[in-house]
Amino acid sequence: MQSVVKSPGSQISVGLSPLRKFWQRFIGFLFPLETDTWLAVLRSGLGLQVIGYALFLRSDWHYLFASSGKGLVGREVGEAITAFDSPLIPTFGWLVALGRNLNMSEEAVLTVAWVALLSAGCLLLLGLFCRPAAIVAWFVHLCAAESGGLLAYGADAFMTTALFYLMLSPLPDRYSFDRWVTKAKPKNPQLLGFWRRVLQMHLCFVYFIGGLAKFLGNGWWDGSNLWRSLIRPPFTVVPPDVLVRFKYALPVLGISICLLEVSYPIFIWFKKTRLVWLVCILAMHAAIGLMMGLYLFALVMIVMNLAAFGVPSTDRKARATSATTDQ
């Protein structure tokens, strides 16, 4: 049996059954050789995101997550809805119950949670204690997202997902303080490649489904959805009388957004079209951030896209790293 080795992750064997060939190709696709540059982008970007999240919510943190009678709606309703799905999903209720055993008030527990979240964000940005920081950031953010489930919006789901992937990825990366301090060996390039693939595939799902669902609405074809979304409080950053001057451009923009999203899973993979699609998607998110005031949503999407497709695949460097880690 002859075999031609293309790369450690993708053996294409001659004379194997089609199913086996497919399997090996699939494994090769799932475990490409990668350096950890993309992980550094994801880590530091999410560090910034977590810091922004904590700071933006600073003044309302207790008001949003306090129990009934002290806050806006009280976190009990959100927690009850979450518990109906599964009582194993973490919420602030867990932390408050734990704090009660330590004679801590609810207010103190919420303050500690906020400080922990902000600290985890700073540590992620610097690359210090990367793994514990990623776990803490994911856990506290998840508690906030679930306790305030009724108050959550798109950015929360993406933050949970991005932190979930970061927590499982092979940290620390070479640009982190951790690596500098511990002088640890570079991580397995195939594993780095796997987690990048996961992020890439996830974004393909996000845009394809988002684009498809938008295509099914008549308002995206005539521009009225763009109009409605841009004049909808509290997203009104551009005054309607300025916006109405571009009324003939809105249908074209609306259809372009749908096309851009639905075709993302195809054109983002081709080297020739990748840069165009990436730039367009990044521009779209930047515009959403600036024109609708959805800064956190825009930032998390930009970070995920940059980490997934913005950092070039450095196969040669990764092979060199692979050789070092294999020794």
Add this chain to the structure above:
Amino acid sequence: MYSKRIHVAWFGIHFFLLTAVCLAGVFWLIAQGSTILPSAWDEYARKGELGATWCLAKEAGPSNPVRRSIATYLHTAGIQAGYTFFAPNVPSQHRLTLELLYEDGRAEYESPHVRGKTAALRLESLLDRLSEERYEPVREVLVKMLAFSVWREHPGVKKVRATFGAVNPPGMNEFEQGKTETFQPMFSFDFSLRDDQK
């Protein structure tokens, strides 16, 4: 090799669940009849949605361990909801107006509020959810809590009338003709504070 197999197995399960969640979301939109697809598709979409939710074990009882395990995983990975934001169409904005009635017959109008802009976005999210049918069982409780959050700042208030409704913005052409948004009330509640709550 063993580690690779574990990773591949996780990848398969993770993206299978994500596909089911996304499809359930899209089928739900079609089944609601809110898309440009012909109404004949609604029935198929309903069946498709059932199939997708079956894969997520949502048809099982609430205490079913498989259902709970899947739900826990979906929430911890942040993939419990599909990615159908602002689709198929941008929903109407919703408003909750609180009429604060004092003992001397005076009336003031207020809305629930927060300090920061990010939190204001979250409040908008909550108001949009109140209009959804699936939140109907908790609607009154939530409105009461929102009313109570404002009541705390106005201790002299005897009664609160909460009116919830959709704000329909003008279209582009209507806006050019000088039309403004319209308010369409959906429901209202009257609350009075008992002495022991004061």
